[in-house]
Amino acid sequence: MEPVSQLMATTRIDHRLTIFPWMGDHCFAGRTVLAAVEAMQLLATCVQAADPQMGVGNMDDARFAKLLAIPPSATTMKVVVELENLEKEGIRARLLSRTQGKVMTRLVSHCELSFIRQAPPVPEKDVWAETPCAKASLSVPVAKIYQELVPFGPAYRTLQDKLFLSAERAWGSLLAYDPGECTATPMGSSFPLDGAMHAACVHGQRLVDFVPFPVGFTSRHVVKPTRAGEFYRTQAELQSFTADELIYNIFIVDQEGEMREWVQALRMRDVSQGRIKPPAWIKA
Numbered sequence: 001m002e003p004v005s006q007l008m009a010t011t012r013i014d015h016r017l018t019i020f021p022w023m024g025d026h027c028f029a030g031r032t033v034l035a036a037v038e039a040m041q042l043l044a045t046c047v048q049a050a051d052p053q054m055g056v057g058n059m060d061d062a063r064f065a066k067l068l069a070i071p072p073s074a075t076t077m078k079v080v081v082e083l084e085n086l087e088k089e090g091i092r093a094r095l096l097s098r099t100q101g102k103v104m105t106r107l108v109s110h111c112e113l114s115f116i117r118q119a120p121p122v123p124e125k126d127v128w129a130e131t132p133c134a135k136a137s138l139s140v141p142v143a144k145i146y147q148e149l150v151p152f153g154p155a156y157r158t159l160q161d162k163l164f165l166s167a168e169r170a171w172g173s174l175l176a177y178d179p180g181e182c183t184a185t186p187m188g189s190s191f192p193l194d195g196a197m198h199a200a201c202v203h204g205q206r207l208v209d210f211v212p213f214p215v216g217f218t219s220r221h222v223v224k225p226t227r228a229g230e231f232y233r234t235q236a237e238l239q240s241f242t243a244d245e246l247i248y249n250i251f252i253v254d255q256e257g258e259m260r261e262w263v264q265a266l267r268m269r270d271v272s273q274g275r276i277k278p279p280a281w282i283k284a
Contacts, residue, residue, distance in 0.1 A: 013081045019074050022179050025153025034068040037190035039111035043093040044186045045252035046081045047115050049280025055221040056186050062113035066216050090116040122259050127251045132164035133169035139164050150198045158195025170203040170236040178229035190254050192232050200236040200248040205278035212268035222261040245269050
């Protein structure tokens with residue numbers, strides 16, 4: 001494929017998405033759905049294929065508009081990737097699917113974000129600056145989290161041991177699932193960020209009357225890609241919330257405290273249209 005700088009302003013690519021076995025562990029409301037972190041990996045791979053000189057570690061203005069359901073027993077599925085050349089700023093990438101209507105086929109957006117060329121300075125952040133067990137008002141064993149609060153299958157049970165919760169924060173340990181397959185992951189393992197968002201989801205269930213799912217973020221920055229099979233630590237910091245939206249900043253560091261990635265203004269909302277509610281005990 002030609003570098004993006006030589007392509008038209010907007011290019012659409014028909015892509016066959018490989019459905020790996022572990023993707024079946026990411027479920028919502030009884031359906032297997034493509035995790036947002038997997039969608040971002042796909043877009044990053046397509047951007048690098050279109051422009052090998054383009055870095056994919058810095059992202060802006062992400063929107064997860066609609067869950068992409070994975071058909072039962074599927075090993076591949078057809079999707080569309082749209083790349084928009086933003087010239088010096090970077091590339092806007094969109095993951096779309098085709099839906100057949102009564103009259104015509106339409107494109108539905110599932111994930112879009114901009115890969116930007118400018119990297120911000122790395123924040124000096126100690127995610128364990130406050131001792132979780134001392135500051136927490138509640139600690140929840142991860143077995144209970146993945147049974148009742150974030151009911152995903154084994155591959156996506158990334159949080160380890162206990163999640164510590166205070167009024168403004170959630171602290172957790174992460175283990176990046178090792179799928180044991182040679183897959184290209186230009187932004188590192190998808191699983192640590194997914195687990196960090198589980199921490200925010202659990203924290204949010206104490207505050208609102210719905211199960212919060214990510215619907216977008218202001219920016220994401222991968223300083224050093226995470227790796228399968230490694231342990232990390234995370235902190236989700238509540239920035240604000242209303243009756244229908246919560247906003248968190250997310251930080252992921254390695255065992256030495258080195259920043260690996262962070263997300264600014266992760267937006268979380270109800271995507272179940274009110275059908276799924278948090279259990280009463282998490283609010284107690």
